[in-house]
Amino acid sequence: MYSDTISISYFRKDAAFDTLYPIHIRELSQMHWTGLDISLEASNFLATPGARILDIGSGVGKFCIASGVYHPEATFYGIEQREALFNYAESAKAQIGVPNVQFMHGNLTNLDYDLFDHFYFFNPFYENIEPSIRIDYNVNTSFDLYNYYTLFIYEMLNKRPAGTRLVTFHAPEKQIPISYQLMNNSYSPVLKMWIKK
């Protein structure tokens, strides 16, 4: 972990970290952004030395920024479809000053997945089938999009080389190809660590 005292104060608890964001973003934290304890567990598994790790649907960047601070030996990337959330992620990254984190604004279907070694997946498509948990109304949601994105990620994961690491959080197991072996879910039943065979 970095020794900068300003940064460390943000990592004592989630409420402290969330002060990096405006109030309406903080209010979404418990439901939509990965907590610090989960980020630590997930990144401990994903951050092999030199690895490039992609957060599939990175929101306001909480997973990437926390993981980047916990693991300077790896690089954490985030792709986010909502421009406002991407901008909040960039702002939080600048406030923390973490160099090994990169955010991209765009749709995850327009990405070259060969650029990444391992993946973090916090059920990013659920708001397509559960309107009550929508983050905002700035993107379209539908059952068709849920199926399209779910299949896209399934096929992408299936094509990755043996040894690819994946952490899923609150994701149904049927979304994960059978070629991935469950290695650990002892910290929480909804936090699962996988390696491709």
Ligand SMILES: C[S@@+](CC[C@H](N)C(=O)[O-])C[C@H]1O[C@@H](n2cnc3c(N)ncnc32)[C@H](O)[C@@H]1O
């Ligand atoms: C549950 S939030 C998780 C945020 C972040 N991974 C974290 O753990 O703090 C899921 C995010 O995925 C984004 N997302 C969903 N579908 C996407 C798509 N097709 N392309 C890019 N981002 C997407 C949503 O906009 C949302 O910000």
